[in-house]
Amino acid sequence: GAGVSQxxxxxxxxxxxxxxxxxxxxxxHVSLFWYQQALGQGPEFLTxxxxxxxxxxxxxxxxxxxxxxxxxxxxxxxxxxxxxxxxAVYLCASSFNQGRQTYNSPLHFGNGTRLTVT
Amino acid sequence: xxxxxxxPSTLSVQEGDSAVIKCTYSDSASNYFPWYKQExxxxxxxxxxxxxxxxxxxxxxIAVTLNKTAKHxxxxxxxxxxxxxAVYFCAASSxxxxxxFGTGTRxxxxx
Numbered sequence: 001g002a003g004v005s006q007x008x009x010x011x012x013x014x015x016x017x018x019x020x021x022x023x024x025x026x027x028x029h030v031s032l033f034w035y036q037q038a039l040g041q042g043p044e045f046l047t048x049x050x051x052x053x054x055x056x057x058x059x060x061x062x063x064x065x066x067x068x069x070x071x072x073x074x075x076x077x078x079x080x081x082x083x084x085x086x087x088a089v090y091l092c093a094s095s096f097n098q099g100r101q102t103y104n105s106p107l108h109f110g111n112g113t114r115l116t117v118t
Numbered sequence: 119x120x121x122x123x124x125x126p127s128t129l130s131v132q133e134g135d136s137a138v139i140k141c142t143y144s145d146s147a148s149n150y151f152p153w154y155k156q157e158x159x160x161x162x163x164x165x166x167x168x169x170x171x172x173x174x175x176x177x178x179x180i181a182v183t184l185n186k187t188a189k190h191x192x193x194x195x196x197x198x199x200x201x202x203x204a205v206y207f208c209a210a211s212s213x214x215x216x217x218x219f220g221t222g223t224r225x226x227x228x229x
Contacts, residue, residue, distance in 0.1 A: 004161075033216075042124075042207050042219030043162065056216060091161070107152070107217065109161040 004110035021077045025094030035091040082117045120145040124220025139223045141208035142190040148210040198227045
């Protein structure tokens with residue numbers, strides 16, 4: 001089936017604008033993650049959902065960042081009043097993993113949304 | 119929290135040579151260690167992973183070793199090919215798959 005799908009692929013926003021980034025996980029995947037990848041760096045964790053529940057949002061940089069997954073499938077990452085330091089690739093990933101297990105299901109990433117704040 | 123260090127940051131090899139990338143982690147509770155390959159402008163793709171109950175895993179030209187006592191793990195690529203050129207990331211997780219990534223290694227395989 002289809003992999004993790006993210007849209008838009010590219011987004012240019014003027015400083016101060018709000019943006020919304022969408023993620024369609026693989027069908028049936030319970031866990032969904034958002035990561036932020038700055039240029040030349042590894043992905044950094046932002047937030048995690050299990051179904052519709054946001055279980056960990058410790059990586060969100062500020063209260064301008066908000067994520068939701070209301071029906072346990074599609075997720076949206078919203079950034080309010082964008083700043084230049086928000087420029088990065090935002091990666092979404094999903095897995096079949098259901099909660100705390102000793103066996104980890106592989107994490108599948110989308111192609112990301114490249115956000116440029118001017 | 120977990121901290122993952124990765125080296126080298128860049129690695130240049132000739133086609134056919136072997137390449138080794140090393141990572142260390144800080145959290146002794148970490149039990150899952152995947153490796154991702156990321157080509158320019160593309161998604162990270164899982165190439166191999168290892169769990170803490172295993173010391174070594176191999177998949178064709180790729181192998182990963184894990185030393186839990188020393189808290190380090192390594193990626194080994196044999197008979198490198200130009201299409202192996204990419205950025206490779208190691209990662210570690212102790213649960214809920216909250217992966218902590220290393221800073222990446224840019225591998226360049228010259229024909």
